[in-house]
Amino acid sequence: MRSLPEINSLAKKNPSHVGTALAHESAEKHVSGEAIYVDDERDIAGQLHGAIGRSTVAHGIIKSLDLDAVRKAEGVHLVITAKDVPGHIDIGPVFPGDSVLVESKVEFYGQAIFAVAADSLELAQRAVQLAKIEYEVLEPILNVKQALKQSSFVRPVHEQARGDAVKAISEAANQLQGELVVGGQEHFYLEGQVSRAIPGEDGDMSILTSSQHPAEVQKLVSEVLGLSINQVTVEVRRMGGGFGGKETNAAPWACVAALLAAKQGVP
């Protein structure tokens, strides 16, 4: 919260109508710290904590992936890579093209390459730092102009047009020319991405997550694990904000948690 412009107190002006403040159904729990978010759940006995090893280059081919030191690090129980995914690797929610863990080609900075399960989050994060990864670095495409020049499109070109705009402009009395740059912003939710996966009987998996789209989490977790969808239960108690950033992007974390939990047999 920063210097604020003057804000009118609608509620005071209009006591019984629009703009009246009503208590949120969880308000008493919010203000007393009693509302439980995913990370507030007590650890279950044997529970491990995951961290993800991410790419340090924006574009490249993984030449070698040496995770020996990571495996030997204090508190580490399990390290997985794309090879350990029993089901689908691709978890693109709407269109294909998103790997849960990179197989060989890195497409963006910070892309998930491997995951670690350790006794604590801190130990897992420390272990991640010990990875030795060599890349054949490829030139990344970092802006729209460059992408246009190289005809690099994420999706096929889609055109929406009415009439002949080019002609109309060239015949117009006045013409204005300019360039507009829109600065992209990541969604900002106060509670980060988080998931807990608890393995059950018959290979079932139960997921507690902070997601705007539990059904998608259910589908993708069942796919990466090679399970049928009814074997996966997803629960969302509440979210510490989402704003669309937890619509499709909560799923990768749930999938990684599920992969670790399935392989190790503990939450």
Next chain:
Amino acid sequence: MNSAFDQIEFLLNDELVVLKDVNPNTTVLSYLRDSAGKIGTKEGCASGDCGACTVVLAEPNGNKLRYSTINSCIAIIPAVNGKQVLTIEALKSDNRLHKVQTAMVENHGSQCGFCTPGFVMSLFALKKNALEKSEKGEESISANMEEIEEALSGNLCRCTGYRSIVDAAKQSLESDEKDQFQRIESETIQRLRDIDGDHQTFSPKKIEKLADLLLAYPKATMLAGGTDLGLLITQNLVQFDVVIYLGKVKGLQILEVAEDQINIGASVSYTQSHSVIKNEYPDWGRMMTRLGSLQIRNLGTIGGNIGNASPIADMPPVLIALNASITLQLGKQEREIPVEDYYIDYKVTCQQESEFIRTIHIPRSNPDYELKIYKISKRFDDDISAVLGVFNVKLVDGVVNDVSIAFGGMAAIPKRAVNSELALKGQPWNQETIDKAKLALGTDYSPLSDMRASADYRMTVAQNLLQKCYLELSQPDLNVNVLSFEAKAVDRDA
């Protein structure tokens, strides 16, 4: 192996906690959530920016408790030694919500609720401090908008849009009914005094002890507010071996206005030194309210700002332009040097092993000089500077009699603009001179490009700031503040 503190003792809400052999790298937040099971306090960013982790520290101040908010995510556990840590869990009493909590509920101050515990703690500290002032008869309980904004400056809420939270703040300040904390205040003070013994080897109280410890552990890390160090632990996963907490050293706590200079001990927080600095140099006081957030200023110190040797720290350029000095101490030896000489290269200083910053000496303001400070950052409040320019100018009959200029963010260290100063000294204060001095800035600095700004931008801005200083001094009535915030900040102090 981390060499731990012998023992850390504090009150967690109303419970006495004694921790032995603690790892000094533990953050207060991880202690609260992972060891003490106090999960009401949330982690949003783990870097001191969002305020979700805000807790309140209470410390005896005379026969009263002083309450201040901190970011528990970057505060490390030694910093709560001998204090009371109040978390969101302490606010309800007899199953009834505290006034500040009721106000948040009734004004719809929460949506997703993740930021809420942090906001509630900030409102709680605001209320406690407002009550204290009203008891002293300084003013009636009811904080103005300015105080509310300051109290909430370190808390981010993405959902509500803040209006409801500000309403809650106003409502919570309406009553001056006693709460459970006031009822047992003197008891709490006594409990804190009882635990505040001198057995903590690494939290020395005497400056001699500090000097000895540093001789014994030359590689020890000095911890003042921890607002730089804490980030190294949470963001870079660094671990310190030996940590010496400076916050309890009496000799580093001095704050005095002497005849010709102001002396500030190295571990005095920004919040503590603010009023003294603001009285002497209003522009500087204003800039300080843009350094971090209230939580950060409650912990952070000028000593740490200098000692951290960051090229983008906000205090050093001001200190350099004012020809301020620092006293460094090694064992029993003291030496006083200009702040300017402290910096050698990127993160390299002239401070020797076992040496520490003891006091900062700031010359009193001189009415012949005009001090202008400009902080340029992406966001107006609570953001690190891209460029910070300081101009201290003495004009006599339209001629530059004396000038000192220093910039942050323009070189590997906070640095004086020597060539630009030369281009100004003895010259008439006009556009022609300013143009030359602007060109000279190009020879003084070759800034870097990074995520905060490009080299080009930095240079252009630095030159424009000199222009702004020129315009402000030659045409005092000209409005050169584009942002309404900026104008508002100036109005407030006027």
